[in-house]
């Protein structure tokens with residue numbers, strides 16, 4: 001979800017509720033991570049997954065706050081592009097812009113792949129058989145239509161979807177948690193190794209906590225209220241952490257670790273995970289609830305990300321807001337990921353991994369560098385400053401570099417991958 005288009009900048013900052021901002025962050029953050037985390041976390045299983053999520057949450061929270069710190073040296077409304085250009089120069093501006101565009105594109109494709117998989121799973125349960133690529137096409141066309149119609153439509157529909165997600169999530173999770181078999185969670189076979197699998201999972205954890213494109217929008221929305229925006233980011237990412245942990249308890253507490261290699265062999269796509277969960281759940285309505293939730297989660301992330309991409313490309317190519325302008329923007333936004341979705345209907349996990357590689361640049365490394373630089377440029381500023389000194393900045397940047405390295409090593413088959 002995005003609030004770039006909020007018209008109400010004239011209201012005083014105090015009038016804006018904290019919860020609104022927190023929900024925007026939570027809505028952006030929770031997405032494809034729901035479906036990648038149990039699959040890539042299977043190797044290290046629950047305990048280490050929990051440790052990893054808390055660590056990544058902290059680093060991604062800090063990098064968001066660094067971006068905020070830098071942003072507050074500019075007028076509300078300044079874009080991420082402007083911040084980078086003015087603070088770090090043309091080189092970083094280009095690297096940053098390219099990595100943002102890449103992440104938005106590859107995520108759009110990932111959502112089409114995941115959405116196709118889940119639409120297919122849903123249709124199967126009512127007896128309709130479609131090739132996965134066609135299901136992806138249907139998913140993409142319906143949602144693209146909403147984005148093309150208007151930003152308002154996206155805002156309204158995402159709000160409805162978010163409401164639906166919260167309701168279905170808590171109903172489904174409530175029931176799943178009741179069925180959880182805690183001995184499954186605590187599974188610890190002293191013969192098996194767990195921890196080494198964390199390295200290959202790090203990039204997926206990083207993508208799961210990405211929301212950073214929304215920070216400049218929050219500054220525009222709330223004005224220069226650093227304390228309030230910090231709270232919104234803290235609460236929003238905290239909600240995401242809570243949802244991910246509940247989801248891991250629900251999935252790993254119901255599906256045995258020994259079943260995951262089979263899920264992974266089938267591409268680890270969302271429909272396969274939900275199907276595995278359906279196998280162990282007797283109740284049909286719980287199954288339907290879960291499927292509905294999965295549909296909503298991926299659809300709302302798709303809307304948020306493609307709307308961001310749509311605006312980014314309109315701005316880049318200078319397409320206007322007329323019907324032809326929007327049609328052109330829609331073409332460059334939706335055609336490439338949809339074609340990829342038709343060609344490679346099951347690349348969901350691979351795409352999320354690549355998204356992580358590029359996201360380390362603009363969601364971790366660049367925010368760290370921005371904060372470091374503004375502290376040097378304005379040493380006497382009494383404005384908002386993230387606590388913890390420069391040491392934590394380097395820690396966060398190191399986390400980004402290590403995660404990017406893990407992705408490259410995993411690609412080269414050097415890291416252990418559970419399968």
Ligand SMILES: N[C@@H](Cc1ccccc1)C(=O)O
Pocket residue numbers: 028029030031032033034103107207208209210211212213301359363
């Ligand atoms: N966190 C989002 C992906 C994302 C990454 C980076 C920025 C914005 C969104 C998800 O899991 O779907």
